[in-house]
Amino acid sequence: MKKLTGKLLLLLGLSALPFMGLAQSAKTTASAAPVSAIPAVTLANGVKMPVLGFGTFTLKGEVGEKSVAAALSLGYRLVDTAAIYGNEEAVGAAIKKSGIDRASIFITTKLWESHSGYENAKKAFEVSLKKLGVDYVDLYLIHWPRGDIKGSWKAMEELYEAGKIRAIGVSNFEPEQLAELMKTARIKPMVNQIESHPFFQQQKAQEANEKLGIQVQAWSPFAQGRNGLFTNPVLAAIAKKHNKTVAQVTLKWLVQRGIATIPRTSERAEMQENLGIFDFELDAADMKKIAGLDTNTSLFSEWRRK
Numbered sequence: 001m002k003k004l005t006g007k008l009l010l011l012l013g014l015s016a017l018p019f020m021g022l023a024q025s026a027k028t029t030a031s032a033a034p035v036s037a038i039p040a041v042t043l044a045n046g047v048k049m050p051v052l053g054f055g056t057f058t059l060k061g062e063v064g065e066k067s068v069a070a071a072l073s074l075g076y077r078l079v080d081t082a083a084i085y086g087n088e089e090a091v092g093a094a095i096k097k098s099g100i101d102r103a104s105i106f107i108t109t110k111l112w113e114s115h116s117g118y119e120n121a122k123k124a125f126e127v128s129l130k131k132l133g134v135d136y137v138d139l140y141l142i143h144w145p146r147g148d149i150k151g152s153w154k155a156m157e158e159l160y161e162a163g164k165i166r167a168i169g170v171s172n173f174e175p176e177q178l179a180e181l182m183k184t185a186r187i188k189p190m191v192n193q194i195e196s197h198p199f200f201q202q203q204k205a206q207e208a209n210e211k212l213g214i215q216v217q218a219w220s221p222f223a224q225g226r227n228g229l230f231t232n233p234v235l236a237a238i239a240k241k242h243n244k245t246v247a248q249v250t251l252k253w254l255v256q257r258g259i260a261t262i263p264r265t266s267e268r269a270e271m272q273e274n275l276g277i278f279d280f281e282l283d284a285a286d287m288k289k290i291a292g293l294d295t296n297t298s299l300f301s302e303w304r305r306k
């Protein structure tokens with residue numbers, strides 16, 4: 001019966017209610033396959049974005065295509081790629097072969113800094129579209145705040161207005177860089193994708209983004225396992241209490257803070273595990289304990305060169 005309920009929910013999620021707020025699923029344990037449709041957040045322009053998506057950094061070629069195919073078959077409906085990941089073709093092929101209606105899949109890709117500027121950004125966007133094999137993307141981000149940001153943003157505003165991008169945003173923008181962009185932007189960024197995980201929580205950045213109506217989306221929600229995240233005793237105790245895993249607690253903690261996220265794995269079982277976060281709630285004491293893990297320091301300083 002439990003299995004049947006899960007299958008019905010999956011079917012609903014796949015067809016009638018893409019991205020909709022069907023947060024309840026059959027009760028699961030950490031080991032059983034969780035099945036639930038993924039709730040959505042509504043961006044400033046009304047576009048709905050799944051709160052949980054699939055990250056693809058390092059997943060290239062055949063592994064990339066297989067991973068994205070598996071994620072889609074399990075119910076993921078947001079795929080996060082980037083020109084610099086070198087896997088837009090693999091992502092596009094998996095999407096095409098899945099047979100899932102294009103409108104039910106939310107595709108994010110990103111503009112790399114070597115293509116910044118008005119003309120370059122327009123060209124780079126067309127290249128991404130071609131590689132992905134689609135005629136629009138759902139979200140296009142400036143990957144890092146470098147190069148000619150003003151020019152890139154102008155190009156993105158025009159592509160947005162032309163209907164080639166459903167939402168535009170930035171990534172790795174500090175509050176001051178957002179303020180600078182706002183001075184000349186006609187259209188506000190709708191998303192800022194930033195590093196956020198238990199060891200670098202970014203509370204202040206979240207507040208600053210929220211004040212501007214910008215949805216935060218967390219990259220490296222597991223800090224790629226750095227700092228011993230998957231065996232952290234505080235997270236492990238909370239996971240045990242809820243009969244969940246550290247990965248599930250970490251993702252749930254982000255979502256309960258109102259942050260969207262895009263975990264990556266090439267393992268089908270882990271993809272499924274990471275979906276199993278919509279049938280439990282962390283209480284205030286859990287949230288407080290996790291807040292205590294913040295070191296206020298990036299674990300990816302090597303990427304933060306100016």
Ligand SMILES: NC(=O)c1ccc[n+]([C@@H]2O[C@H](COP(=O)([O-])OP(=O)(O)OC[C@H]3O[C@@H](n4cnc5c(N)ncnc54)[C@H](OP(=O)(O)O)[C@@H]3O)[C@@H](O)[C@H]2O)c1
Pocket residue numbers: 054055056057058080081143171172193194218219220221222223224225230247248262263264265266267270271273274
């Ligand atoms: N905008 C940016 O500048 C930026 C920067 C970094 C990342 N991103 C995006 O954010 C996505 C996620 O970040 P990330 O890929 O850096 O790292 P991540 O999602 O924090 O961690 C990925 C690692 O966690 C492991 N993992 C995943 N689920 C697990 C589970 N349930 N149990 C145990 N281990 C698990 C994976 O191992 P296995 O593969 O072995 O399962 C992989 O080694 C990226 O893929 C990318 O799309 C964006």
